[in-house]
Amino acid sequence: MFKVKDITMIYDMESDEKSFALKGFDLELPDKGLIGIIGPSGSGKSTLMYCLSTLKKPVEGSILYNDRELTEISSKEREVLRRQEFGFIFQKHYLIPYMGAMDNVMVASMNQGFEAREKARTFLKNLGIKDKEFRKKPSKLSGGQCQRVAIARAMINDPKVVFADEPTASLDHENAYNVMNILKEYSKDRLVLVVTHDRSILDGADRIIEMWDGEITEA
């Protein structure tokens, strides 16, 4: 699905002391499966994920997604890709504070009709959110519940790729385990990329990519 070639990302381009987040490496990712990207803070794992998801554009190199060169597409095409084919789970849940759980899922949906709401309802239920909690605002939900709502939001459009950046960082062990099980289940026919520095959550991963100082050390 992804073919990355000689990808380089530099922060502070204007500065004398350039910071190389990605130092020119190649990588191929399959159409499905749970892929873990692991490494310490500053190793470039999040930057790699953001480049793959079009949120960032590398300064050099090529990223092919289903044979489309992501570094050359327009911002509108990038938006369409993120909207239709990618799903995002961020380190913080970024739920909209004034919306209930259901509306927070529906806000990402490309369809606002009855079927889409039923689908959101099913997702939330499968993720352990009860009916009575559908209208609860994030401030009334636990951290684990918020993250599960964020997962439902990421999946509502049936994305081909789910990008999860430290999805369990703010969760206790039990919730972290549950979230990873959900992602594992979803990865059976989709690609799920999980960025983390916690190797223990990647027990069920199909592949683990280790990064260190902007380079892949083990894939």
Place this chain on the structure above:
Amino acid sequence: MKSSLSAWKYIRNNKKSVGVLVMAISLAFAAIYLIYFLLMPTVESFVPILLEMPKHETYIQLSDGAYGLDSGTYNAIDAITPSSATNATGETKASDAPNPNDTTTPTGVNSANGTTNETNAPTSTGVINEINETNPTGETKASGAPNPTDANNTSGVTDSEGIDKPSAENDPTAQMASYNQAREEAKNKFLEFLKNHEGIDDAYEKQVIYGRYQGVVGQMNYNFPLLDKEQIPAYLDHNDAKLIEGRLPEEDGEVALDKKIMVNQKLKIGDYYLEEIFGKNFKIVGILKSDHMTCVGTPHGYANTGWYIVILCDEKTSYFQTLADEYGLTLSDADYIDDMAKNQKVYGEEVRDIILSVVKIISMIVGLFLAFAVTIAYISKLRNRINEYCLYASIGYSRKSIYGMMLREMLISFGFGGIMGLIFSIAISLLLKFTLLDSMGLMSREIYPEEFLKIGSLFILIIGVLQLPVLLYLRKIRTIDEIED
């Protein structure tokens, strides 16, 4: 596939803050409208007096010069005549007469604050001619002084003590009588011209007093004639006025007033009209109904605001300059002309323009305040929601979609605010009309749709101004990776 961001979600989930905004907008709407609504009755109520009444009657006072007489001659004779304190025929010169055209006189609008300037009030300018020693028709003066036009006074060559007097050609009294006779003839000739003119029902020289009409701001005074009782039905007929209560004036010192004036001045039949000025000289005996506040009365001695030629004209003959040109009068600043042209000028410059300017200034201040308050509220809201917008950008919504949502939220707030403002405005204005304005005898419409359109335009302008902070914040929207960096 529907993929736009919903504006309703924010509104549904933030009823309190949106409600405050909507209420502020609606109150601003109502405030602007109600200012207009309260000021417009003054403009509308003065229309019958200033634009309709002049289509039916013109009041003029002409100087001797207008008739081609040399007033300098009169003044020279007057200066050496024993009875120089008085005008021999009792006729008041236009230049000396109380002039209703200036702000001190009956047709002038008082200052915008609506207070009557007592030092300029007709009473203080010698409007009541009862104390005058003059009499335009040569009737016996109120003071009982001898009238120089009497034969006894004009023919005297020798007085009772047998002292020789100058001959007629050198006698100033005789010269004055001759001058006055020429003036009377000129005036009567002109009156005949007017009476025979097409479109003029009648013309006569009569005493007048003034009708007083109090607006929400300002006051309007206008002439109405004191006629012989036989002339009154024809006068009312000319003005399409009808007696609806009481009776028409029959005895000296009676008046019949338009119903709106009665309500406006809180008068009833049996009261004395403008008692504080005219004393108990004019008793109200009837109430009239007309389209242009017709009033009429009978004279009481010389209690009046002057002698005027009253022309019962029609719309075509309501511009006196045309009649003067046709007759060959030479008008000057010494002539007082209260005709359509003058009233149109007063209406345009002293009533409509001033009040509409006040409305515009107040609307602008309220509009600016609203724009400022809403801009501050919106900037605060945008700042609080920046993470939300960043999320939208991250999950694939374009800035255009995000801007569309912001714009729709704004339009909905202003839409609801406008609708509520409209409802408040109509409700409050109807309440004011039926409680305050009607009781003041002021004319006003129930609603002023044109003002709603103006306020709507103002709101569109404010929405336009608000796009500036919105567009600035749109530039600040990043994707979540940038926030986390």
